[in-house]
Amino acid sequence: MSVDSIFAASRFGLEFERLRLEAASHNIAVANTAGATGHVAQLMRAVAPHGAGFDAAVGRESQPALVAIDADEREVHDPSDPAADKNGMVSYPRVDLVAEMSTLVEAGRAYEANVRAFNTLRSMALRSLDIGNGS
Amino acid sequence: MDLTTEAVRLGINMAHLRAEIASANIAHADVAGYRVQRADFGEAVGLLREAETQPSMAGEHLRGLASTVLHDAVHAMDRGAGVLVSLDHEVAELETASVDFQSLTTVMSRRFALMQLAMAGRS
Numbered sequence: 001m002s003v004d005s006i007f008a009a010s011r012f013g014l015e016f017e018r019l020r021l022e023a024a025s026h027n028i029a030v031a032n033t034a035g036a037t038g039h040v041a042q043l044m045r046a047v048a049p050h051g052a053g054f055d056a057a058v059g060r061e062s063q064p065a066l067v068a069i070d071a072d073e074r075e076v077h078d079p080s081d082p083a084a085d086k087n088g089m090v091s092y093p094r095v096d097l098v099a100e101m102s103t104l105v106e107a108g109r110a111y112e113a114n115v116r117a118f119n120t121l122r123s124m125a126l127r128s129l130d131i132g133n134g135s
Numbered sequence: 136m137d138l139t140t141e142a143v144r145l146g147i148n149m150a151h152l153r154a155e156i157a158s159a160n161i162a163h164a165d166v167a168g169y170r171v172q173r174a175d176f177g178e179a180v181g182l183l184r185e186a187e188t189q190p191s192m193a194g195e196h197l198r199g200l201a202s203t204v205l206h207d208a209v210h211a212m213d214r215g216a217g218v219l220v221s222l223d224h225e226v227a228e229l230e231t232a233s234v235d236f237q238s239l240t241t242v243m244s245r246r247f248a249l250m251q252l253a254m255a256g257r258s
Binding site for chain 1: 221223224227230231234237238241
């Protein structure tokens with residue numbers, strides 16, 4: 001395990017948390033937009049490649065990614081809405097706002113933690129250059 | 136110069152190139168149609184491995200190959216995933232390049248200090 005691979009793990013964490021934040025923001029943003037009839041809204045979810053934890057990130061390159069998943073529908077009766085179908089129903093994506101908000105906060109905190117870990121490792125690596133410098 | 140010095144020089148140039156590319160990516164972050172640039176150091180690392188296994192290689196030979204290898208390392212990414220600039224990624228790249236650069240500069244200066252000691256004798 002070299003310093004480089006711990007840096008890679010921290011950067012993987014940063015990228016993953018940023019994607020989680022992005023996904024949660026997207027899901028909250030589309031929560032109240034009516035979908036066209038017969039068209040399923042898409043929710044975002046951040047996924048890490050198979051087996052990509054700290055151990056896997058230490059040692060090889062792997063990239064987290066955003067995937068779109070079809071949302072469950074939530075139907076509301078509102079005939080005055082232009083997006084309503086012939087029965088007067090408007091479909092919205094079913095978004096668990098509590099889960100999305102907690103993901104948002106959690107990802108923000110985890111991002112900060114990753115930045116702290118990165119900076120600690122950086123100062124350790126630079127401090128190690130002082131070995132044998134005397135005084 | 137000797138082989139080790141040239142190898143360290145190549146390492147320093149690699150770190151410098153990484154920092155340069157990250158800076159260019161940050162500078163062009165909001166330019167429409169800009170494609171992220173990445174460096175592929177596969178050939179450079181192969182060259183360093185070669186130098187490691189063949190200690191008889193001449194330093195000038197490594198230096199001559201190094202400039203072409205570094206020149207060929209920069210690519211603009213194709214369309215698809217990862218074309219857009221993500222600022223935190225670039226800043227992290229800048230920081231790791233800086234750590235590498237400082238480590239290698241320290242190695243180089245200790246090496247020259249040894250040479251100086253050998254020439255001047257005990258100071």
